[in-house]
Amino acid sequence: MTTRRTPGRPASGDTADRRSAILDVARAHFAAKGFRGASMRAIAREAGVDVSLISHYFGDKSRLLVATMELPVDPVDKIRSVIADGPDGMAERLLRTFIESWDPHHEVFSALVRTALGSDDAHAPMLEVARNVLVASLLEVLVGEERELRASLIASQLIGMATLRYVVRLEPLASADPADVVRQYAPPMQLLIG
Amino acid sequence: MTTRRTPGRPASGDTADRRSAILDVARAHFAAKGFRGASMRAIAREAGVDVSLISHYFGDKSRLLVATMELPVDPVDKIRSVIADGPDGMAERLLRTFIESWDPHHEVFSALVRTALGSDDAHAPMLEVARNVLVASLLEVLVGEERELRASLIASQLIGMATLRYVVRLEPLASADPADVVRQYAPPMQLLIG
Numbered sequence: 215m216t217t218r219r220t221p222g223r224p225a226s227g228d229t230a231d232r233r234s235a236i237l238d239v240a241r242a243h244f245a246a247k248g249f250r251g252a253s254m255r256a257i258a259r260e261a262g263v264d265v266s267l268i269s270h271y272f273g274d275k276s277r278l279l280v281a282t283m284e285l286p287v288d289p290v291d292k293i294r295s296v297i298a299d300g301p302d303g304m305a306e307r308l309l310r311t312f313i314e315s316w317d318p319h320h321e322v323f324s325a326l327v328r329t330a331l332g333s334d335d336a337h338a339p340m341l342e343v344a345r346n347v348l349v350a351s352l353l354e355v356l357v358g359e360e361r362e363l364r365a366s367l368i369a370s371q372l373i374g375m376a377t378l379r380y381v382v383r384l385e386p387l388a389s390a391d392p393a394d395v396v397r398q399y400a401p402p403m404q405l406l407i408g
Numbered sequence: 409m410t411t412r413r414t415p416g417r418p419a420s421g422d423t424a425d426r427r428s429a430i431l432d433v434a435r436a437h438f439a440a441k442g443f444r445g446a447s448m449r450a451i452a453r454e455a456g457v458d459v460s461l462i463s464h465y466f467g468d469k470s471r472l473l474v475a476t477m478e479l480p481v482d483p484v485d486k487i488r489s490v491i492a493d494g495p496d497g498m499a500e501r502l503l504r505t506f507i508e509s510w511d512p513h514h515e516v517f518s519a520l521v522r523t524a525l526g527s528d529d530a531h532a533p534m535l536e537v538a539r540n541v542l543v544a545s546l547l548e549v550l551v552g553e554e555r556e557l558r559a560s561l562i563a564s565q566l567i568g569m570a571t572l573r574y575v576v577r578l579e580p581l582a583s584a585d586p587a588d589v590v591r592q593y594a595p596p597m598q599l600l601i602g
Contacts, residue, residue, distance in 0.1 A: 327525060328525055328526055328527075328528075330576075331521060331522055331525045331526060331571070331575060331576075332522055332525060332526020332527070333522075333526070334522075336576075336577070341576055344576070344578070345578060349578070360588065360592060362579075362580050363580050363581060363584055363588060363589070363592055364592055366572060366578050366579070366580060366581035367569065367581065367589075367592055367593050367596075369568075369572060369578065370565065370568035370569040370571070370572045370573075370581070370593075371564065371565050371568055371596070372568070373568045373571065373572065374563075374564035374565055374566070374567045374568020374569065374571065375561065375564040375568065377525070377564070377567065377568065377571070378560060378563060378564045378567065379564075381525060382524075382525075382530075382535055382538070383530070384538070384539060384543070384560050384563065385556075385560070386556050386557050386560060387557060387560035387561065387564070390557055394554065394557060395557070395561075398554060398557055398558055398561055398600065399561050399564075399600075401599055402561075402565070402596035402597065402599045402600055403596065405595055405596045405599065406592065406593075406596055
């Protein structure tokens, strides 16, 4: 593995330093250019490392984005496991996994939403994850007509529920038992999954 | 109609002045105490008018709250007309009315959401309308089990869709034809209405 040096940003040092340097550069690129505009090669160049080192540490661009957010829940892993079993019963798995993952971290979720929606930043990391992890993953599973519109409406249902449960804390949703939310909300979501 | 005078806040003057004085006081009370904590009597007292004058100008407390927001769309009127015809086909009427009302004012909606969610203010006017106009009106129509949870999940669907369409501007939802959104999204919402 070769590394290219950039003045003032040594690529040498231990793994933790290099990971941290890559994440700093990646965070700045995602903020400035958005997910689509950001390039793994450009990030590697500025961090003074080979692009294969970024893939080795973090995986693909979605995972790099998620790594920059230092989330308590890995949305890529979670959604991969949900979609792996196909569309049958997916709404129930998606809702149960989402609620079980985020209930213990509702304050983090709330801060992410407040940051993303409180600013005018179309490339807020939370929004990029919604677009490029959630919606993109749903599209791998959905078939039939208007699948892109349906994927964005499934995201609407999920993000709306999470916003009222965690951010607005609308009762009785905010305190409802996860099983009750899943039982009521999975059928309407499954209708859009097909 | 009697009016009580408060020093420095004359209740006399023309109607526009009095309406405006009432709205200023009401806005401050809703901001400080929230919808439930705010009292029509206390607002009347501080504005130096009789409470019956507030009812005469604005109607009930929900309408007074809405009046303080100076919205381009009156959500009380809109939702009254939607629920007047009962639960059959209500999701379609609710979505069509909502989208037709807010599409031309999407920037106002976006500013309301950003203000409500960007701050830590549990009594943001937009949230009070969601609770005390939208959810309260849905509850007048819903019957059957867990109707309060279902009402908050219908609000989740509506607010999630509007946030992704107007604030996040997620495509293809942001540019989708209203008829396509209604056709795809009304059945899942109707499932929660019953």
